[in-house]
Amino acid sequence: MVRQGYRPNGADPWPGGARPSCTIYAVISAALVHDWFVANARDLPWRRPGTTPWGVLVSEFMLQQTPVARVAPVWEQWIAEWPRPSALAATSRADVLRAWGKLGYPRRALRLHEAAAAIATRHGDVVPSDVAELEALPGVGTYTARAVAAFAYGRRCPVVDTNVRRVVARAVHGAGDAGPARVKADLADVDALLPQDDATAAVVSAGLMELGALVCTARSPRCGVCPIQAECAWLANGKPEYQGPRRPVQTFAGTDRQVRGRLLDVLRAADAPVPREALDAVWDDAAQRDRCLLALLEDGLAEQTDDGLFTLPA
DNA sequence: TAAGCGTGGTG
DNA sequence: TCACCAAGCTT
Incomplete structure (x- = not known):
């Protein structure tokens, strides 16, 4: 009708x-x-009976721009290892970033880590059900806040x-x-x-x-x-084609995002801080490489040790 | 507000 | 093959 x-x-x-x-x-x-x-x-893992609001929140972070199929196995590991926000909050950023693996947009992992700390300290280790309180958490925006309220707490x-x-x-x-x-x-x-x-x-x-x-x-x-x-x-209407403006497709090859990804890949794989030469090897353009490394340091995704080596953040 | 932020599967 | 796409957020 x-x-x-x-x-x-x-x-x-x-x-x-x-x-x-x-x-x-x-x-x-x-x-x-x-x-x-x-x-x-x-039958998605985070829809199973017994999934906690924390489990729902973790799934929503991981699903921000990452397909379900890649999220599922990582989500299982995270929930097994860190069943409560306080457990994740007690973990080093380096371990969190390694566990995030190649889900992409690793800043999400840092924000989830920060959100876990905020929930542990300010909300008694219980994920809030109030949309405004959820939106106040790092990395939680309009969508994620409402998704948690609806899917974790059954809110309208x-x-x-x-x-x-x-x-x-x-x-x-x-x-x-x-x-x-x-x-x-x-x-x-x-x-x-x-x-x-x-x-x-x-x-x-x-x-x-x-x-x-x-x-x-x-x-x-x-x-x-x-x-x-x-x-x-x-x-x-006869299935008319979309007429309005399209968001331009994001290029990837050659961008800073690709360089950052390669640099971070080196740091994730290393079990000890690495010298600059190890990072130099992954990208030829020195200016772009240096710019990206500096950006990773500023974003808190990498750190430099006192003796000048590079590592994931503590 | 528009651009930047990772990664990998697919039609 | 290679654009396009995938449960967005931040600045």
């Missing part, structure tokens, strides 16, 4: 004249998403990640994909979809993400198996 001309919240989803030609908007049924999720949810709150933005852009707004993030409007869009009951709303939040991850995917959506295909405004 697709309604023409309906706009949730009265908000213009395409500010700045990027409006596509479609005119159909839709209301989608939370109950369909809920039931689909109950029947089709993946909108959880908006890249999957949900895509699902809403298509099913509700009839567009091919989501434009640039509009945090408040995105949260309001999803809030309008959620049922009132906390526990049910939390399942719907998980369901919207799962739908985006498994069915309403970026490249080739599987509309034929979608539980809300009959309500989808994008389908009703």
Whole structure:
């Protein structure tokens, strides 16, 4: 049941004249998403019964821009070794960075380490359930705070990640994909979809993400198996292609990110501080290499010993 | 607000 | 093959 001309919240989803030609908007049924999720949810480690809020928080940190398949084994190790925030907080940054391994964006590991310390000292070793308190933790932003409130504590709150933005852009707004993030409007869009009951709303939040991850995917959506295909405004509009601005794809080869990754790889693998020559070997451009090493030191991802060797931070 | 931050799988 | 993509956050 697709309604023409309906706009949730009265908000213009395409500010700045990027409006596509479609005119159909839709209301989608939370109950369909809920039931689909109950029947089709993946059996992910952090969804198992007995997972603590700390386990959920750790999973959310690791999942920030890193695929599920690479996170799963590392998450298992972390939870076995550090079952509480205080346990992680008592660990050296070097060990934390080694355990993070090659998940990428290692600054996340340092922020999780800092967040663990804050939870241990300021929250009695219990992950907060309040969104504002969660957002006050290092490395916890709009998405992660709400994900923890919903998935760890069963709260009714909108959880908006890249999957949900895509699902809403298509099913509700009839567009091919989501434009640039509009945090408040995105949260309001999803809030309008959620049922009132906390526990049910939390399942719907998980369901919207799962739908985006498994069915309403970026490249080739599987509309034929979608539980809300009959309500989808994008389908009703004839699946128009996305018209708005694309975020440019991040290059990697030759960038500082690649150099930092190589330098850090050396430090992670070494069981003792290494001389500068060991780092020089991984990149030819000396100026870029030095700039990146300095940046790693400033970011707290590396340290220099008194005798001039380099190592992961204590 | 836009750019920077790792890594590896894939269509 | 190689762009594109993957449960974002910070400055």
